[in-house]
Amino acid sequence: MTPALETRGLAKQFGGLKVTRDLSLKIAQGARHALIGPNGAGKTTVINLLTGVLRPNGGRILLEGNDITDVTVHGRVLRGLSRTFQINQLYPDLTPIETIGLAVSERLGRGGDWWRVMGTRSDVNAEIAENLERFHLTDVMNEPTATLPYGKQRLLEIAVAIATKPRVLLLDEPAAGVPESERHDILAAVASLPRDVTVLLIEHDMDLVFSFADRISVLVNGAMLVEGAPDEVARDSQVKAVYLGEGADG
Incomplete structure (x- = not known):
């Protein structure tokens, strides 16, 4: 089966600093x-390359078998590739219902008329309501985003990404900065993402990683160190040495 997302020999450097080195990665459908x-392993650089924020110095990126190396950020979203960010990129003055409504309307090509679309189309209203419910935002749907607890803001960002109807979703540290008391909703939201959406998770929280992933790739100095099933990665001596605490610095 054609991978949902693939890199072939991906490379990125800034001046003399090589951040991504000959990275070949295959993300299976679903x-x-x-x-x-x-x-410092280069994870965020990889995400920025995959989403078009950065251009590679070498290698190719394929989405469902189609080369998207030279496609713009917006073009990749239209082709079904969406992401969240380490630091949320939400509109602070909009409410969750408005934010999700805008995302849905943009996807439908009605972004400039989103208030009318929200008010008059039952299918759009139903989709907004579904996302509010799925991501535990119904109780704060009319509150300005800037006033929401940080965990709710992270949930809203995931909801917005899902509202674009991605086939591949990149989650960049969704639990980063979220207080322990709010992490349960983040874990539940990530776990309940639709199975027809392929998900690539970048995360430091090993509890989240090992409860979520069916496959793990370990990046060190911009290159692939190990890839495999979670139990294989957890047992790997190289991973223990450089990442999971045995002689590791991060």
């Missing part, structure tokens, strides 16, 4: 795939 590694 996978729950995690990309982990110590601080």
Whole structure:
């Protein structure tokens, strides 16, 4: 089966600093795939390359078998590739219902007329309500985003990403900065993502990684160190040495 997302020999450098080195990665259709590694391993650079924020110095990126290496960020979203960010990119003055409504309307090509679309189309209203419910946002749907607890803001960002109807979703540290008391909803939301959406998770929280992923890739110094099933990765001596605490610095 054609991978949902694939890189072939992906490379990125800034001046003389090589951040991504000959990275070849395959994310299977419908996978729950995690990309982990110590601080400075190049994980965020890889995400920025996959989403078009950065251009590679070498290699190719394929989405469902189609080369998207030169496609714009917006073009990749239209082709079914969406992401969340380590630091949320939400509109602070909009409410969750408005934010999700805008995302749905943009997907339908009605972004400039989103208030009318929200008010008059039952299918759009139903989709907004479904996302509010799925991501535990109904109780705060009319509150300005800036006033929401940080965990709710993270949930809203995932909801917005899902509202674009991605076939591949990149989650960049969804639990980062979320207080322990709010992490349960994040874990539940990630676990309940639709199975027809392929997910690549970048995360430091090993509890989240090992409860979520069916395959894990370990990145070190911009190159692939180990890839395999979670139990294989957990037992690997190289992973223990550089990442999971045995002689590791991050």
